[in-house]
Every structure is written in structure tokens, then in C-alpha cells.
Amino acid sequence: MKFETLAVSGFIDLKKQNNAVSTPIYANTAYSFDSVQHAVDLFDLKVAGDIYTRISNPSWDMVEKRLAALEGGVGALITSSGQAAVLITMLNLAEAGDEIVTTDKIYGGTYNLFSKTFKQMGIKFVFVNSDNLEDYEKAITEKTKCIYTETLGNPSIKVADIEGLAKIAHKHGIPLVVDNTVPTPYLCRPIEFGADIVVHSTTKYLSGHGNAMGGAIIDSGKFDWSQNDKFKMFTTPDESYHGVIYNQVFGEAAFIVKARTHLMRDLGCCQSPFNAYLTQLGIETLHVRMDRHCENALKLAEYLEKHPHINFVNYPLLKSSPDYELAQKYLKKGGSSLIGFGVDGDGTKFIEALKLFVHATNLGDVHSVITYPAGTTHRQLSEEQKIKAGITNDFMRASVGLENIDDIIEDIDNAIKVSRS
Ligand SMILES: Cc1ncc(COP(=O)(O)O)c(C=O)c1O
Incomplete structure (x- = not known):
């Protein structure tokens, strides 16, 4: 089978x-x-x-x-x-x-x-x-x-x-x-x-x-x-x-x-x-969901990469990623739903302005989820450990869900604007 x-x-x-x-x-x-x-x-x-x-x-x-x-x-x-x-x-x-x-x-x-x-x-x-x-x-x-x-x-x-x-x-x-x-x-x-x-x-x-x-x-x-x-x-x-x-x-x-x-x-x-x-x-719907997670995440990563107020974007299937070559070998069907990016603005304002993304510590949900690792999952690590783990204070982790990609992009775009106001 x-x-x-x-x-x-x-x-x-x-x-x-x-x-x-x-x-x-x-x-x-x-x-x-x-x-x-x-x-x-x-x-x-x-x-x-x-x-x-x-x-x-x-x-x-x-x-x-x-x-x-x-x-x-x-x-x-x-x-x-x-x-x-x-x-x-x-x-x-x-x-x-x-x-x-x-x-x-x-x-x-x-x-x-x-x-x-x-x-x-x-x-x-x-x-x-x-x-x-x-x-x-x-x-x-x-x-x-x-x-x-x-x-x-x-x-x-x-x-x-x-x-x-x-x-x-x-x-x-x-x-x-x-x-x-x-x-x-x-x-x-x-x-x-x-x-x-x-x-x-x-x-x-x-x-x-x-x-x-x-x-x-x-x-x-x-x-x-x-x-x-x-x-x-x-x-x-x-x-x-x-x-x-x-x-x-x-x-x-x-x-x-x-x-x-x-x-x-x-x-x-x-x-x-x-x-x-x-x-x-x-598990019965895994293949269908993963295809859409990957499609939406790649589109959002490409959008963020061109955004003037985004400091960096981590997504293995971006050609600019240092892991692009490894991703070609290990992730032939897609890069999954996780994107890391740095917002050039106020992190708290950014998170609180999001309407579609849920602020939570989870990933792989049908809903789009945003996590602020420096303030939550990695809060207990020392500054040195955070730096070693690649967690800067502007770092946001998005798990891109299965909503319409236009709505997802609009939500992030609006929150970036608010974060700089
Ligand atoms: C890569 C990875 N492994 C293991 C775990 C732990 O899993 P659980 O939360 O189901 O205990 C997590 C949770 O976020 C994870 O992201």
C-alpha cells in the first residue's frame, strides 16, 4: 500500500x-x-x-x-x-x-x-x-x-x-x-x-x-x-x-x-x-493537511522575505536558507508549517495585534499559531543558552495553519504595521 x-x-x-x-x-x-x-x-x-x-x-x-x-x-x-x-x-x-x-x-x-x-x-x-x-x-x-x-x-x-x-x-x-x-x-x-x-x-x-x-x-x-x-x-x-x-x-x-x-x-x-x-x-488526513501546511508556509515565508520590516526569515525551502541544500535532500515534498522570523517592531504589539493567528505554544494545528519563544517556551533558558539555541528577542515562530493564505498574510501584515506604530 x-x-x-x-x-x-x-x-x-x-x-x-x-x-x-x-x-x-x-x-x-x-x-x-x-x-x-x-x-x-x-x-x-x-x-x-x-x-x-x-x-x-x-x-x-x-x-x-x-x-x-x-x-x-x-x-x-x-x-x-x-x-x-x-x-x-x-x-x-x-x-x-x-x-x-x-x-x-x-x-x-x-x-x-x-x-x-x-x-x-x-x-x-x-x-x-x-x-x-x-x-x-x-x-x-x-x-x-x-x-x-x-x-x-x-x-x-x-x-x-x-x-x-x-x-x-x-x-x-x-x-x-x-x-x-x-x-x-x-x-x-x-x-x-x-x-x-x-x-x-x-x-x-x-x-x-x-x-x-x-x-x-x-x-x-x-x-x-x-x-x-x-x-x-x-x-x-x-x-x-x-x-x-x-x-x-x-x-x-x-x-x-x-x-x-x-x-x-x-x-x-x-x-x-x-x-x-x-x-x-x-493520521487519516495527514497527507492532505501536510500538503496545505507546506503550501501556505512557503507562500508566507516568500512574502515575509520581501517585507521591509522583517529582520530575517528561517524556512528551509527558501533558496536563501543556509539549509536549502539539506532540505532538497530530506524534505522533497515540502518544508512543513514552521517559519521563524524577526519583526522589526515592538514584539508585544505585534503578537497582540494578530487576529487570525492564535498566540499559544503549539504547532501542527489546523489553526495558525504564533509563539514568542523568548517570552514563553525558552523563557527558562539563560541568555547564553537562548543565543546558542538561536532565540533572539525579535524571534517569532509561526505554525502556518490551513486557513486561506490571503487572510494569513493580511493578518501578519497588519500586525507588523501595528508593531511599528
Ligand atoms: C519537536 C518536539 N518534540 C517533542 C515535543 C514534546 O511533545 P509533547 O508536548 O507532546 O510532550 C515537542 C513539543 O512541542 C516538540 O516540538
Whole structure:
């Protein structure tokens, strides 16, 4: 099946769902066991099946199967939020004393999670402040367990060189983890460029309507966890499952099975079946929405670039973008909806004059959303950290929605005028 068909019709089993055309919501927490032996086998991971909605649910299953197929992976796990997806992924790879190499051009919430919460757990994140691949390689030590990046950095809107990073990671026997929230698999499939694990905030484009928190982890199934002794969690017995060795029993799905059976079981950051249902509906229209997001964003970026009172415009598909070449390789179908720009005027007046754009901290919604990172999402960073993350005081981040582009441009144009009055 092609992408669009998978998104709309993939994995529907009409008989199993009483011929209901829209997959129902399984709003249950528990599942009855066929026999005591059946329960024992489920708990020993000897047979597949549902035990409790903290670990799996049929409403998740549909979303997980579709996401795994759309990203080109062997399995997926959905989570309560994007933050939870990143948390589980990192804890599935690293323990106290380990290190992870990343960039400082990542989403502010992920930056905090890495620099504060993981520090408390004894896991050290090294933030590379450069686009140079050699600088990533220099940051790798014997203790490094993965390289982590965002395909399109939020809010810096930098395009990652996924293939280059994957080569470095694999040379050092570690996986590459990519947050693919902003392009979604419709615009970029990181696994095709060598990424091993993909994570998402499904809160954004995948659910698409600003109404369902959620996250996802997709396992490419390609990383060999037994190639060195860095990933003993997959190659040695797990006592909490009667000594199961994930790599031996689950083969290429070892990572995603352990993420679910060990970490989701223990941490409980699970998605509600209702949110899974909303996410599934969102995925069914993803391709149609993404095309319009991209079309509107490119038109607005081109307009802003010519505007005399705009200090700069970041959009990877502008020919003037330093990332234009990378975007040609990784974003062939479009540059997604995020635009960064600097207003030569009063930032507060600009934000408050907008009538169509909603002032909020979200992206990937059908509504156009404006965010003022220096005053909100990145407020907690020091001045030095803000500069490193590319957040200046005039920096606005727009997520261009699906309204008519003429109305979108008129709204921004009017707010620029007010900001200078
Ligand atoms: C790129 C990226 N990753 C992860 C997250 C965290 O996702 P959530 O808000 O669903 O926890 C966000 C949220 O804005 C994000 O933009």
C-alpha cells in the first residue's frame, strides 16, 4: 500500500470491530484471560496479547501499526505525550553513568528534560553547538549510548543531516535517534536515511487538531544490539520477566518490546484510548493537511522575505536558507508549517495585534499559531543558552495553519504595521 492508503485504511479488520467503519474506542482497562495458563503465558511474554491498558490497548494498536508502517519500522509504541516518548526512548538505552550526544538546537522542553531531569538520574547529555558532523563525532566517548537529533529543529528550524549523523553513530556502534515531529513521515522518513529509532510528539501534526496529547516511538528494527557490549539490557536476562533476553526472543523488535513491557509497565505514561482514537483520525488526513501546511508556509515565508520590516526569515525551502541544500535532500515534498522570523517592531504589539493567528505554544494545528519563544517556551533558558539555541528577542515562530493564505498574510501584515506604530 502507498502512504496515503496506509494512512486511511491500513490494518483495519472490519470483522474484528463488528463491521464498524470507523474503528471504535476501546475504553477498557483490563482484558479477561482465557485460562490461568493463558494468563501465565501472557505475563511471561510467551504469547502476544493484552493484559492491561497501561501496557497495550486495541485503540493504540491501530495507531502503532500505522505509524510503524508509515515510518518504515518494525514496531511502535504510543505514549501519553512527546516528552514521555523521549523519556522512555532514552531510558531504554542509557543508565546512570552513560552519556548521550545531542544538539542545543532542540525543542526547549526536551532540552530541559535532558539537561535537568536526566542529570538528576546520572545520565549526561552533551550538547553540540555546531552543524559540523566532526563536532558530533568528537563529543562521543566510550560511555555514549546514542546520538539524538530533531529532523527539523523546533524552534530553530534547522535541518539535520540524518545520513551523516547515522554514519557517525554506526561507526561508533551506537544508534541514531531522531525526533521527526515537525516533518512527520509524510515529508521525511528518517529510517530511510539510517536512523534507528524515531520519536514523535503526536500532539502536533499527526493528531493535527490541537486536541490530543500524545507521543510515539518507532523502532526501525535495524540496529544490532549484540554488536558490542554497550546494550546489555537487550542481550542479558531481564529478571522481571523470568530471565527473558529481548534480543534472542524478539529479534529485530527487541527495542520496542522492551520499551513497552519494561518501561511502559513501570512508568505508566500511557495514552488514553480516546486520544489514540483522535490520533488515528488525524493520521487519516495527514497527507492532505501536510500538503496545505507546506503550501501556505512557503507562500508566507516568500512574502515575509520581501517585507521591509522583517529582520530575517528561517524556512528551509527558501533558496536563501543556509539549509536549502539539506532540505532538497530530506524534505522533497515540502518544508512543513514552521517559519521563524524577526519583526522589526515592538514584539508585544505585534503578537497582540494578530487576529487570525492564535498566540499559544503549539504547532501542527489546523489553526495558525504564533509563539514568542523568548517570552514563553525558552523563557527558562539563560541568555547564553537562548543565543546558542538561536532565540533572539525579535524571534517569532509561526505554525502556518490551513486557513486561506490571503487572510494569513493580511493578518501578519497588519500586525507588523501595528508593531511599528
Ligand atoms: C519537536 C518536539 N518534540 C517533542 C515535543 C514534546 O511533545 P509533547 O508536548 O507532546 O510532550 C515537542 C513539543 O512541542 C516538540 O516540538
